[in-house]
Amino acid sequence: xxxxxxxxxxxxxxxxxxxxxxxxxxxNDLDRLKQILSDIIGLxxxxxxxxxxxxxxxxxxxxxxxxxxxxxxxxxxxxxxVHKNNRGKQLGRHLIEASKQWSISKQIDQIKLRCNVTRKxxxxxxxxxxxxxSKEQKVxxxxx
Numbered sequence: 001x002x003x004x005x006x007x008x009x010x011x012x013x014x015x016x017x018x019x020x021x022x023x024x025x026x027x028n029d030l031d032r033l034k035q036i037l038s039d040i041i042g043l044x045x046x047x048x049x050x051x052x053x054x055x056x057x058x059x060x061x062x063x064x065x066x067x068x069x070x071x072x073x074x075x076x077x078x079x080x081x082v083h084k085n086n087r088g089k090q091l092g093r094h095l096i097e098a099s100k101q102w103s104i105s106k107q108i109d110q111i112k113l114r115c116n117v118t119r120k121x122x123x124x125x126x127x128x129x130x131x132x133x134s135k136e137q138k139v140x141x142x143x144x
Contacts, residue, residue: 001089001091003095004052017057021033021079046062046065049061061077062077074108076113077113
């Protein structure tokens with residue numbers, strides 16, 4: 001198992017990330033996703049970490065620096081998925097650890113994440129890593 005920060009993206013890697021995203025219920029257009037990944041990789045305040053086994057991406061984590069008027073600076077994990085056949089092998093733990101080290105390198109001492117209320121196993125996973133539940137909220141959106 002290898003954990004690394006993406007510094008470029010290939011068609012094959014984008015396809016693997018796209019397929020993993022489907023496991024969370026997010027259906028992305030591959031060409032659009034590849035462009036988004038390229039854009040994110042170019043940003044200094046974002047990071048994408050991947051877990052690979054035998055050269056294949058079996059997990060990914062996206063995190064970013066958050067500046068908010070109402071709170072101190074923090075890093076938010078905006079997405080984390082490990083292939084269903086590789087869960088329970090500490091890959092998620094290692095991806096979170098990579099985001100912690102990246103946060104430390106940015107001199108940021110807090111990480112937050114959001115998790116769908118229906119993902120009970122994920123809640124237990126994050127609690128086991130030392131995260132605490134700080135609030136529950138609703139998400140509103142509007143198409144424009």
